[in-house]
C-alpha cells in the first residue's frame with residue numbers, strides 16, 4: 001500500500017511514497033537476523049545476563065516466601081530471634097535486587113547502544129558503496145529516515161526489551177509455580193481472570209500496533225519533507241512559495257500530532273485492562289483467601305505471600321505487552337533496514353577483478369548502448385576512441401546523452417550492451433577503486449563540504465600537505481581570492497559554500513581536481529554566465545587543469561570547445577559528428593547549426 005500525502009484541498013505539490021503499514025506481525029527469520037547483532041557481545045554480556053536472571057528470580061520469588069514464613073513461624077510463634085534473622089535475609093535480598101537493577105540498567109544500555117552503533121555503521125558503510133541507480137530512485141530524506149528513525153526504533157528493543165523478555169518470563173513462570181506450591185485452589189481461583197485479560201489485550205494490541213506504525217510513517221514524511229524543503233529553500237523563496245510550504249507542513253504536522261494522540265490514547269487503554277485484572281484478582285484473593293483461612297486450608301502467611309506474588313505478577317505481564325509492541329515496531333523497522341542492507345550495487349565488482357595500474361588514459365567505447373530504466377535507450381551504439389592525453393568536448397542539445405556517457409566511463413552504470421575499455425581493459429573487469437582513483441569529475445555545481453577551504457581542496461587527495469594544497473590553488477589561480485577571505489585557507493565554509501561566488505567555487509573544484517592529479521578528468525562545464533574577467537581566469541585555470549591528462553569536457557562555452565582536440569556531437573543518444581572545430585564548421589552540419597544557434601547569443605564565433 002502506498003502512502004501518499006494527498007491533500008484535503010485537491011492535488012498536493014509534494015508526494016512522498018515512503019513506507020507501508022505492515023500488517024504481518026511476525027517474521028521470525030528477520031528476528032533471528034536481528035538477534036545475530038547481539039552475537040559479538042554474548043561472551044561479555046552472557047555472564048551478566050545470567051547473574052541478573054538468577055538474582056531477580058531469587059529476590060522476586062524469595063521475599064514473599066520469606067514473609068509468609070516470618071508471619072507463620074516467627075510472628076505467630078513469637079520467635080523474635082528467628083524474625084530478626086528472616087528480616088536480615090529479606091533486607092539482604094532487597095540489597096541484592098538493588099545492586100542487580102543498577103548493574104542491569106548500565107549493561108543493557110551499553111549493549112543496546114553498541115548494537116545500534118554497529119547497525120548504523122553497517123548501514124551507512126553499505127549505502128556509501130551503493131550505485132547511482134539506488135540513489136536515482138530514492139529521496140535523500142527517505143534514506144536519512146532509515147539511518148536515523150528506523151535504527152532508533154530498534155534501540156528500545158535492544159536496551160530493555162530483549163533482556164526484560166527473559167527476566168519477565170522467568171519471573172512469571174516462577175510466580176505461577178510458587179502460587180501452585182502454596183495453594184493450588186487459591187491459584188486456580190485467581191487465574192480465572194487471565195484468559196479474559198488475554199482476549200481483551202490481544203484485540204487491543206493489534207490496534208495499538210497499527211496506530212504506532214502510523215505515527216512512524218507520519219514522522220518519516222515529516223523528515224523527508226524537511227530535508228527537501230530546506231535543501232530547496234532558495235527555489236521556494238524565489239517563487240514565493242513559502243506560504244504553501246508552511247501550510248503543507250502544518251497539515252503534515254497536524255496529521256503527525258493526531259497520529260500520536262490516537263496511538264497514545266490507545267496505548268493508555270492497555271494499562272487499565274491490566275489494572276482491572278489486578279483488581280479482580282485481588283478481590284478474588286480476599287474473598288476466596290478469607291474463606292480458605294477460615295476453613296484452615298491456608299495460613300495467614302500464605303495469604304500475605306499470595307498478595308505479594310500477585311502484586312508482582314501484573315507488572316511483568318504489562319511489561320511483556322510493551323516488549324511485544326517494541327518487537328513489532330522493531331520488526332517493521334528492521335524490514336526496512338534489511339531491505340537497504342540487501343541492496344546489491346548495480347555495478348558489481350567481480351571477485352577476480354584486476355587492479356588497474358597507472359593508466360595512460362585511452363578510452364574506447366565499443367558499440368555502447370545504454371538505458372537507465374531498461375525501457376528507453378538513451379545511448380545508441382556509440383563507437384568512440386579518445387586517445388591518451390587528448391581533450392575531447394561533448395556537445396549536443398540538452399538530454400542528448402553527454403552526461404550519460406560520462407556516467408558510463410566512470411562506471412556509475414554499466415552499458416546495456418557493448419563495452420567500454422580503458423587502456424584496452426574492459427571496465428567490468430577492473431577494481432572500481434583502482435579505476436575511480438584515477439578518474440576525477442568536476443561537476444557544474446561544486447559540492448562544498450562543511451570545513452575549511454584547505455580541507456575542501458584537500459578532499460581531492462586526503463594525504464596532501466598544506467603546501468601541496470596551496471600550490472594547487474596557486475597553479476589554478478585560486479590563491480589570491482582565498483587569501484582575501486577573512487580566514488584565508490582556514491575560512492570555514494558550509495555545506496553549499498554560500499560564502500563563495502559561482503566562479504570561486506569553480507576554481508576551488510579545479511584546485512581539488514588538480515591536487516587529485518587524475519589520469520582522466522571529466523569536467524561538466526558550468527552553464528551559468530560569469531563575467532568576462534572571471535571567465536578569463538576560469539579558462540586559464542582550465543587549461544592548466546587539462547594539461548597532461550585525458551580530459552572529457554561537457555562543454556558549454558565556445559572558448560573551451562575551440563581549444564579541444566576533438567569535438568563529439570551527440571543527438572538523441574547518437575554520435576553524429578566528430579572532428580575539430582574547423583572541420584566541423586566546414587561540414588555545416590549539426591555542429592555548425594548548434595554553434596550558430598546556441599553559442600552565438602553569448603559569444604562571437
Ligand SMILES: Nc1ncnc2c1ncn2[C@@H]1O[C@H](COP(=O)(O)OP(=O)(O)OP(=O)(O)O)[C@@H](O)[C@H]1O
Pocket residue numbers: 136372373378396397398399400401402403404405
Ligand atoms: N538517472 C536517470 N534515470 C533515468 N533517465 C535518465 C537519468 N539521467 C538522465 N536520464 C535521461 O537520459 C537522457 C540523457 O540524459 P543526459 O543527462 O545524458 O543528457 P545531457 O546531454 O547530459 O543533458 P544536459 O545537457 O541537459 O545535461 C535524458 O533523456 C534523460 O531524461
